[in-house]
Amino acid sequence: MIAINNLHKSFGDLEVLKGIDLNVEKGQAVVVIGPSGSGKTTFLRCLNILETPTAGTVAIDGHMADFSKPLPKKQIMGFRKQSAMVFQHYNLFPHMTALENVMEGPVTVQKIDRAEARAKAEELLTKVGLKEKMNEYPFQLSGGQQQRVGIARALALEPKVMLFDEPTSALDPELVGEVLQVMKELALEGMTMVVVTHEMRFAKGVADEVLFMDAGRIIERGTPQEIFDHPKEERTKQFLNLIQNADTI
């Protein structure tokens, strides 16, 4: 489903991604972990071209983007359609209700009939457990509810791949569960997902594959058991130790 080849990204002199290669099969949930500054968020943003990679290729479901030369706008927009992004800070549209947020993509971009888009949006909001909150504005919702609207908004576009950028990092601890639950259901339904997260329990429970990134490279990859129970690389062990220590303080 996703084929990434030698992906590079620099901000000026700072090289953030130093050659990423990755294949993700259809229906797989891939979790990316790593210390802050490791480039994992940049990597995810490159898959939706919110950052334009400096070199390399990405193909999603056969749609290929080659970043060795500047891409025309049309191609960027076409490529973006393959995936949808869920943001750390939700980035809901504050001037629209939950329902309008979810309908916006289908109506404005895909030009789907309003009534049809509305029915679909209602269905999606019901699915993420927000049937009762459809007509509320984002400021009237809790963080966890806002993030679930964010997920529904992304799903409304019927993307082939869902990208999650630390979707629970901005949430109060008691609200993390409801968002992870929705994500878990998606994974079980067979959605192809790339998730950047610090939620190790989610990674252990849901991921088909875990990637450990550091300093712009994928250092180690494997099943959750391989990475969490038998890490091979020294840096992976250090990182996991730090996280476990933080948990036991």
Next chain:
Amino acid sequence: MKFHRNGLAKMYLNSIFTNPERLERLLDIAQSSFLPLLEGAIQYTIPLTLISFTIGLILATLTALARISTVKFFQIIARIYVSIIRGTPLLVQLSILFYGLPTVGITLEPFTAAILGFSLNVGAYASEVIRAAILSIPKGQWEAANTIGMSYSQALKRIILPQASRVSIPPLSNTFISLVKDTSLASFILVTEMFRRAQEIAAFNYEFLLLYSQAGLLYWIFCFLLSLVQGRLENRFDRYVSKA
């Protein structure tokens, strides 16, 4: 000098309160000039304000977009435009348009020249308001719009400008209210708007204090009504913002 002025003020008031005929004359004039003044407002002051503000807002939005665009050429054009308009008096601009341009063969009707002048003026001042309002919208809103597949113009129209308009209502109301009063400068280029009517009537009966005060009162009433509209607009746009 001071004594002299006080003396005159006393005479004016005395003449009103001790001389019934004088009072009657003033009331007569006030009454008979009210309709011509109002007519000037309806015929010119209000249309000048509404048309210039509409054209000005469009111009301002385009200028703001040019200023934040990545194309250097657009940025420079917008900067020069704003700099010239903000750096020269409105009265000078109107004079150039109406009295100056005929020299090079461009003759404008008074009303046309006024519309042009005021629109250019609003365009320059409001562009800075709109630019600031657009820049105040978090980058994440652009990203969310992009990620659901919106083009630049779709993101602008559906996501950014609706939020930016909320932020810009108070400063744009300032611009609008200033414009109402600035239209009195059109009297200088022969537009018979409200203030020019007052001048004309006063030139005939010499009651300058009365007529200019009357005109001033009408401007004040207009601006007061506008500030009520501003309050309503703000409430409307605040419905999606936490009151906390």
